[in-house]
Amino acid sequence: MEINATSSTNHFNDWPNDAGFEIFHEEREPVELTVSGHIPSYISGTLYRTGPGGHQVKTNKGTTFAIDHWFDGFSQNHRFQIIQTGSSARVVYNSRRSIDPLIENIRLTGNMDGFSFGQKRDPCTSFFKKVMSVFVPDPRPQEHHNIGVTLSINPPGLGNPQTTENKKGGGHASGIYTLLAKTDVAVMRHINPETLEPRGMVSQKALHPELTGTLSAAHAKSDPVTGDVFNYNLALGRSPVYRVFRVSAATGQTEVLATVTDAPGAYLHSSLITENYFILCVWSGHYAWGGLKILWEKNMLDAISPFDPNQKALWYVIDRKQGKGIVAKYECDPFFCFHTINAWEEPSPTDPLHTDIVADLSVYKNLDVLKRFYYNNIKSSSHASLNYTGDNRRSCDVFLRRWRLSSVDTASPLESREAVTVHTAKHDRSCELPVINPRFLTKPSRYIYGACDRDLSTFFDGLVKYDMETQTAAYFSVHGHSPGEAIFVPNPNGTTEDDGVLLSVVLDGFTEKSYLLVLDAKTMKEVGRANMDCVVGFGFHGVYQSQAVEGPSTDV
Template sequence: MTDTLDPTDRLADVADLPIRRPNDNPYLAGNLAPVPDEVTAFDLPTAGEIPAELEGRWLRNGPNPESVADPLTHHWFLGTGMVHGVRLRGGKAEWYRNRFVLDPADRAAGLFGANTNVGGFAGTTWAMVEGGQPPIELGYELEPKGVNRFHGTLDGPFTAHPKYDPSTGELHSMNYHWPDLIDHVEYTVVGGDGRVTKSLAIPVNDMPMIHDMSLTDKYAIVYDLSVTVNLEVLTAGYAFPFKWDPDRPCRVGLLPRDGGADDIIWCDVDPCYVFHPLNAYDAADGTVVVDVCRYDAIMVDDRQGPFRDHLATLDRWIIDPVARRVRETRLDDRPQEFPRHNPRFGLKQHRFGYTSEVIASEHNIHGAIIKTDTDTGSTETHEFGHGRGGAEPVFVPKADGTAEDAGWILTVVYDAATDQSELHILDAEDISGPEVAAIQLPQRVPFGFHGNWVPDTSVAPT
């Protein structure tokens, strides 16, 4: 069954709600506005039953500027990071914490805190950002512990979206750095011990914004697309230097994982932009299959964020290394972003993907959670109710599950009527059914960027 959600109806659904924190910059208004305080709360009230097998932390990172000099030139991607976390154990929500990723002295000094993603690797918790900065290490209770350069082995930039290979225990990243890396990006591999094992320069033109990458058993995939550094944007006084370039050719690079820059197979693709791929795998016929949230264009006229030019659809790309072309198919034309899948199927052929519906309004930029079956083309949705929407759907496999959709979806839900947030746990096998548990949070969590489930078996309590 395919659900149809009319975006016009979605906007009408929130039209009667109060507009919270109005601002001339829509990315500083409503639930995109930062929160001022660091909060700690214990024994969080919960409706429903938290699965006892969930023992660890749900973490989420996003920009949370303490002050903005000029709202009209401020960009949503800027502002020091703030990590929100909920610790689950024994069927209870033991605590909620939110912490800036930098201590007060570093924030007062004007340093930029990693504000895009957060996760656990090599026994530590990292806050990450694209565009050059190394990760910032956090303690188990989210206290900032300073920059982590992978035990001194990271000489260049890093990314907000490394890809994990469960067969090798490695992290792979595609990194750009404005303004230092003018003519290339860097491909970096980090071993399971948290030390860099490979670094490779990949020549590119015009300094493209490469937000993410994909990984298969054979290839590291480079997205060299139509958003690049634009000096006219900078001279006009805007803080974020990237802009859509309609004349720039788009291409996707297949870098053999054991090869060099000269071995990349560049494949043409129609002009577009991709922030986030869902998953990628090597097909039996030699092609590479990637599902992506694809924008026809982005950052054309919007200088404050990504959602007022175009919205993304869920598409499938079949990359042909022989023809050096990309064949594109639309999986779902509803606006959606922040794709996730079962991590046990990373680098493998997948069937299911989970995304957050995007609603561009002053109240709420998220709606339902959409589950897409790429085999049948059908979709199901989890609706949160009037004026409520869920953010990025983090997939946690069930301990004894074998089916691809056997897992829990963790997502933070904002209620525009009450101006409050909850952490919801959904059953991915019954996505349209009621939530398994709803955990009340002591303050709202702004719609930010990315997070992960970090089990205690990955990063132990200290």
């Protein structure tokens, strides 16, 4: 059954979403928001959000410098503290930019130096004076690094020393003593968890001397039981090298679990874990010249090779408990992906004595979506947005897809098996920025939530709940309201997978003000909200920490 909380058939040009890109608030001191409806009593904690806070700077030369691509917007962090007082809730909000030195340098010079995701710059041939097998680090000062795609709370190994005072809440009332902002490189920025003031930088190389690569996934993966964190480190060059590693939550020590040397270097924003395995899927998005083209283009997007329909996606299954390294390899038809969703192990339906891996991802047919996210293509007031209407938009459609990796316990890393597609959801029932109930990570899961794009807007036009079992969808959609990523907060007394709420920051395009939405995850109906008097720019990801932490902090 299809359910619409509010539906609209208006053409996307009537959808006023540009405020989420154009209006830029530099900083907000803590202010209490106006709460309406009901915020359940178990939602007491802190929600952080990160992403672009603006993309234009007026320079001292009388010109306006503009960022080209959404992924390069000037990072800004947001904090919503939800405080339960008796039978009611209070929400306190504050925000802060994290790259004022970069913005000031642009203001003075009229230019932006260093590497980026998609900013157009003139190639600099002097880079090719470097040895071709070495990837040159970003030459900018650390305070100019634009880092703000994902956030991690209290990560092992890379956090501040976990002293007794810190664990009692020395950094925050709920025990948040370390907050890290991350992107798809191997360096991260410390953020003050209360004031959001940017602090120093930290590199993956500090975890282990072999993690010398410059790239990694913005989304690390955490064991939901132990809190151990898993990711890859990618060293580009003639022969790219992926090093898959684990950071122990118990000891803070890092171990390299496997090295992958037979896969092309690629833009891999996320990965997968199951109870016993880490899965590195190398999908389309391969860097040209072993990644060295980044030195020429000075951005990652233009360094990615064109989509090749004949080059298979590769799946590497890596043992994460017994030190066996790569235990299996699979391949399938090519696709592109930003976000994996969940994976788990289950008895094979053809032979219950063996174990299969089931994996859910949000996928694209090719790489066209990367260029869709140039600001000119997603702002409804831009003429270029007309290039992504009707049939022209179909190449950028996202699909929820489930794969099965058969009999992983009998596979061999020396030969590839087929990763079999089990189900692909229709585009209008699929989503980006997908999330599930975090209690079901590495376990069989049924419901996927995310931001949907049903051609009602040039951007996300609602939130969807997709049922993988019945293959049906339910929506929250209000005309002119553009939602960001939803965060699932489970009901501690819940008995079903969809028992909880979704938290999403939504822009009301008509009033040009945002609000924190509290949505019933079962019915997809609004139960409450906290209204703001400003715009929160369309960002990327967030993380929620309950006041009553149930288990280890997780990385996402």
